[in-house]
Amino acid sequence: METFFTTSDKIQHIIKSFNLTKTLFVSSIIIGEPHIGKKSLARYLFPDAPIVSGMNQEEVTQALENHDELIITDFEKLTNQNNFDFSNKRIIATANYIGNSSLIDDLFGFIYTMPPLAERPDDVTYLTKHFAQEALSILMLDSLDIDLKNIPLNLSKNSQSLKKSIYLYLVQHSMDSSEIEEVLYHYLLKNLDGNDAYREYLGLYEKPLIQAGLKKFGSQLQLSQVLGINRNTLRKKIYEHHID
Numbered sequence: 001m002e003t004f005f006t007t008s009d010k011i012q013h014i015i016k017s018f019n020l021t022k023t024l025f026v027s028s029i030i031i032g033e034p035h036i037g038k039k040s041l042a043r044y045l046f047p048d049a050p051i052v053s054g055m056n057q058e059e060v061t062q063a064l065e066n067h068d069e070l071i072i073t074d075f076e077k078l079t080n081q082n083n084f085d086f087s088n089k090r091i092i093a094t095a096n097y098i099g100n101s102s103l104i105d106d107l108f109g110f111i112y113t114m115p116p117l118a119e120r121p122d123d124v125t126y127l128t129k130h131f132a133q134e135a136l137s138i139l140m141l142d143s144l145d146i147d148l149k150n151i152p153l154n155l156s157k158n159s160q161s162l163k164k165s166i167y168l169y170l171v172q173h174s175m176d177s178s179e180i181e182e183v184l185y186h187y188l189l190k191n192l193d194g195n196d197a198y199r200e201y202l203g204l205y206e207k208p209l210i211q212a213g214l215k216k217f218g219s220q221l222q223l224s225q226v227l228g229i230n231r232n233t234l235r236k237k238i239y240e241h242h243i244d
């Protein structure tokens with residue numbers, strides 16, 4: 001059974017409204033950005049309802065003929081919306097945006113707007129823990145001593161970018177030197193070209209080395225000693241690599 005966690009007042013209002021109208025043959029649509037949980041919420045509220053995608057016009061038409069209760073995702077992708085008749089049906093649709101607003105008003109008794117993850121901080125905290133546990137299992141990593149608050153979370157594409165940022169962070173912080181070398185090898189194998197490639201790709205090694213050193217030691221003088229290079233040479237490389 002689909003589970004859905006939220007502390008968002010707006011989403012809890014949507015859930016409450018759906019629960020109050022579950023016994024009625026009335027259709028509803030949930031609208032919001034991609035990857036915010038619209039489909040998961042619909043499946044959580046109506047676990048027994050068949051689900052079809054608006055990207056498959058023929059499949060939606062067939063499902064409407066065979067079912068009185070139906071979840072339609074990507075509703076905005078349907079091109080024949082004006083031919084639908086939802087009378088005596090319970091249709092739960094999801095869409096990334098409203099196309100023809102007057103048609104949406106005619107088709108759906110309830111129109112809900114779901115907020116993005118950036119407006120749901122507690123939900124982000126929950127999903128971060130969930131995705132981190134999932135990543136550790138899938139990547140077959142031992143539990144890492146990592147503070148989840150230190151992960152630079154990317155919410156630009158909601159749960160999609162959030163999940164990617166967590167997976168990348170855990171992979172990056174669990175790699176050993178041989179694995180890092182392997183990554184660099186395949187990157188260089190794909191991109192190595194030109195007449196001055198050594199200088200061009202030297203930054204792949206120098207820039208993170210200097211950035212990490214400055215972060216760790218906090219002093220150009222000490223870092224120059226650790227690296228065994230002249231302080232003026234270090235300053236020059238900091239300038240060349242645009243390191244703040």
